[in-house]
Amino acid sequence: MASNLLLDIAWTHVTTRVRQTLVGMAGVAMGVGFTIMMAGLMQGSQIDFLRQLVDTMPHVTVQDERRTAPPQPADQEYGAVQMSNVANVNARPGIRYPESVMASLRSWIPGDVAPSVKTTAIIDHGGRIGVTLVGIDPRQEIKVSKLASQMREGQITDLSRAPNAIIIGQALAEKLAVKPGNTVALIGGEGTEISSTVAGIFRSGLKRVDEGQIYALIGTAQVMMGQNGIINELRLRLNDPLSAENIASEVEGQTGYKSVSWEEANSDLLSSFAVRDFIVLTVMGAMLLTSSFATYNIISTITNEKRQDIAIMKSLGMRESSVRRIFIIEAAIIGVVGILFGWIMGYLLCYSWSQITIYNTLTGTTVPISIYYSPMHYIVAGGISLLSCTGAAFFPARKATRVHPVEIIRGAS
Amino acid sequence: MSEIALEAVGLVRRIEGAISHTLVNGIDLAVDKGEFVAITGPSGSGKSSLLYLLGLLDAPSEGEVIICGQPTSKLSENERAKVRLTRCGFVFQFHFLLPEFTSLDNVLLPMRAAGRLSEREMRERGLELLASLGLKDHANKRPNQLSGGQRQRVAIARALSNRPEIIVADEPTGALDTTSTEQVFAILREIADQGRTVVVVTHDPALAARADRRMHIVDGKVHQTLAGRGQAELEAAAPTET
Numbered sequence: 097m098a099s100n101l102l103l104d105i106a107w108t109h110v111t112t113r114v115r116q117t118l119v120g121m122a123g124v125a126m127g128v129g130f131t132i133m134m135a136g137l138m139q140g141s142q143i144d145f146l147r148q149l150v151d152t153m154p155h156v157t158v159q160d161e162r163r164t165a166p167p168q169p170a171d172q173e174y175g176a177v178q179m180s181n182v183a184n185v186n187a188r189p190g191i192r193y194p195e196s197v198m199a200s201l202r203s204w205i206p207g208d209v210a211p212s213v214k215t216t217a218i219i220d221h222g223g224r225i226g227v228t229l230v231g232i233d234p235r236q237e238i239k240v241s242k243l244a245s246q247m248r249e250g251q252i253t254d255l256s257r258a259p260n261a262i263i264i265g266q267a268l269a270e271k272l273a274v275k276p277g278n279t280v281a282l283i284g285g286e287g288t289e290i291s292s293t294v295a296g297i298f299r300s301g302l303k304r305v306d307e308g309q310i311y312a313l314i315g316t317a318q319v320m321m322g323q324n325g326i327i328n329e330l331r332l333r334l335n336d337p338l339s340a341e342n343i344a345s346e347v348e349g350q351t352g353y354k355s356v357s358w359e360e361a362n363s364d365l366l367s368s369f370a371v372r373d374f375i376v377l378t379v380m381g382a383m384l385l386t387s388s389f390a391t392y393n394i395i396s397t398i399t400n401e402k403r404q405d406i407a408i409m410k411s412l413g414m415r416e417s418s419v420r421r422i423f424i425i426e427a428a429i430i431g432v433v434g435i436l437f438g439w440i441m442g443y444l445l446c447y448s449w450s451q452i453t454i455y456n457t458l459t460g461t462t463v464p465i466s467i468y469y470s471p472m473h474y475i476v477a478g479g480i481s482l483l484s485c486t487g488a489a490f491f492p493a494r495k496a497t498r499v500h501p502v503e504i505i506r507g508a509s
Numbered sequence: 510m511s512e513i514a515l516e517a518v519g520l521v522r523r524i525e526g527a528i529s530h531t532l533v534n535g536i537d538l539a540v541d542k543g544e545f546v547a548i549t550g551p552s553g554s555g556k557s558s559l560l561y562l563l564g565l566l567d568a569p570s571e572g573e574v575i576i577c578g579q580p581t582s583k584l585s586e587n588e589r590a591k592v593r594l595t596r597c598g599f600v601f602q603f604h605f606l607l608p609e610f611t612s613l614d615n616v617l618l619p620m621r622a623a624g625r626l627s628e629r630e631m632r633e634r635g636l637e638l639l640a641s642l643g644l645k646d647h648a649n650k651r652p653n654q655l656s657g658g659q660r661q662r663v664a665i666a667r668a669l670s671n672r673p674e675i676i677v678a679d680e681p682t683g684a685l686d687t688t689s690t691e692q693v694f695a696i697l698r699e700i701a702d703q704g705r706t707v708v709v710v711t712h713d714p715a716l717a718a719r720a721d722r723r724m725h726i727v728d729g730k731v732h733q734t735l736a737g738r739g740q741a742e743l744e745a746a747a748p749t750e751t
């Protein structure tokens with residue numbers, strides 16, 4: 097009953113000040129609208145990027161290392177002495193019995209696994225560039241990576257067509273000015289030099305892969321390493337990329353080999369995302385706060401104009417808290433209507449952005465700007481906005497309703 | 510004797526400051542149920558200050574205001590607000606109606622704040638009150654569509670809306686023409702005759718003379734008390750005698 101009265105009074109105050117009220121609502125609407133737009137754009141691009149990352153990278157990589165290096169003989173002899181430069185044998189140990197490890201992994205992981213040989217090489221075609229050489233089995237590779245769909249020229253199976261064939265990234269191909277069919281020299285760590293044919297060109301969208309990674313058959317990579325029969329990396333692709341961390345630690349527990357999830361491999365990137373998120377969230381919060389300044393202004397004005405009414409309501413016997421609530425309700429009315437318009441505006445802004453297509457330098461395609469639509473954006477932006485509006489109203493309302501009615505009544509008589 | 514509706518005991522109101530000022534300086538007063546008391550006195554003598562204390566708008570520095578047997582000095586601000594809302598209607602020199610609301614809505618406001626009646630009952634009572642004060646045709650007008658006298662009558666209707674035992678009015682006719690003054694005074698007189706207690710501050714001796722008792726205040730103290738309706742006889746008054 098009484099709150100109905102407060103609502104009536106509040107409604108009267110805001111509806112008799114149409115222009116001011118609209119300005120306040122517009123402020124709130126813009127804050128909410130732009131916040132939703134920013135959130136959609138930011139999360140859209142981030143999700144897009146992660147999707148690309150997850151598509152390109154193996155979800156889990158099992159390496160021929162242990163997390164803690166096996167104890168050196170010198171350590172056992174002189175436990176207290178730190179031995180930092182004791183050379184390991186130069187050969188990579190490789191994964192023992194890779195076929196049976198893979199068979200056992202296949203029995204339980206939700207996904208697939210493929211063998212590979214990872215080494216470094218120098219590619220020579222006029223200029224020399226150091227690259228990571230990944231030896232793969234084309235038939236198994238298609239089950240664990242998107243390389244097949246990333247091919248711009250040629251196919252993965254072309255690796256078997258020519259002796260020592262390689263597939264190289266588009267960025268690297270441009271750097272070296274090579275085309276499929278060209279011959280380049282490959283120099284391995286042991287000094288092995290072979291002549292190799294470019295069988296295809298891929299584009300993953302990740303710069304460091306496109307510039308610095310090439311693919312060959314497993315046998316070719318083993319020759320470059322000078323280690324026949326070695327498999328030093330198992331690559332896993334999971335049905336759910338988000339399970340990579342859990343699965344990696346299970347695999348590591350089971351096999352004893354260091355297993356790196358894509359999240360761990362990109363932890364620096366992901367933590368820079370976290371920093372970016374924090375910055376953007378701060379900006380959005382500030383935007384919502386700023387958008388409630390108009391509301392603060394309006395409530396200040398109304399409480400000033402209504403000093404006499406406030407005194408009268410208090411003198412008639414309305415509680416100070418009730419009178420104060422009138423102005424909080426006014427801010428809430430402005431806030432709620434503003435938020436509704438902000439939601440519409442935010443949606444329209446997101447929609448307009450999604451109509452814009454841009455040339456994506458990563459993928460080399462023209463794609464629409466990706467927007468992530470989430471009800472959470474609307475709820476959070478609306479919630480923060482409503483809080484900051486009513487919060488902004490609280491202080492002028494408290495100040496105005498604290499005044500002793502006698503002071504005002506004396507002044508007016 | 511008759512029942513006491515409003516009582517003041519040793520009422521003092523001081524303003525503390527660089528220059529301290531005593532607005533009300535030891536007033537004792539007892540007003541019976543249904544009695545009409547007029548307070549007169551020169552400008553600045555403390556009449557309004559006394560009335561604010563009696564109407565619980567202000568709190569005394571010393572002394573006690575007892576409303577219908579209930580001492581009020583120990584009440585919280587919210588409890589004092591409740592007493593103002595339900596037991597003690599205030600009428601000011603200026604009407605102080607809410608400008609955006611109609612006469613009826615202004616009269617309904619204290620009833621709605623009290624929340625004791627249904628929406629329909631409140632409306633009925635509001636219209637009845639307005640009609641009884643000759644405002645039948647003005648219920649849906651805003652204050653700026655009314656004359657000064659009409660506004661003041663709406664303000665009286667508002668003060669009466671929660672059926673308070675006591676009505677306090679501070680120069681309610683101070684800004685009105687002769688006809689309106691006459692009407693308003695007649696209304697206040699009638700309110701008292703119906704059994705409510707009325708305390709009015711006025712400058713007009715002719716009006717004061719129609720009260721059951723008049724109290725002349727000088728410098729925050731009761732200077733003299735004059736008794737009797739329309740009688741001009743003067744009595745030297747000891748402040749404690751009433």
Ligand SMILES: Nc1ncnc2c1ncn2[C@@H]1O[C@H](COP(=O)(O)OP(=O)(O)O)[C@@H](O)[C@H]1O
Pocket residue numbers: 506524530532550551552553554555556557558559
């Ligand atoms: N807050 C205040 N501070 C100082 N003096 C005040 C204050 N309020 C009122 N006064 C003074 O107290 C005196 C009594 O005021 P008031 O009760 O309004 O007298 P009246 O209604 O009889 O004209 C006046 O002189 C007035 O100027």
Ligand SMILES: [Mg+2]
Pocket residue numbers: 556557558679
């Ligand atoms: Mg006065």
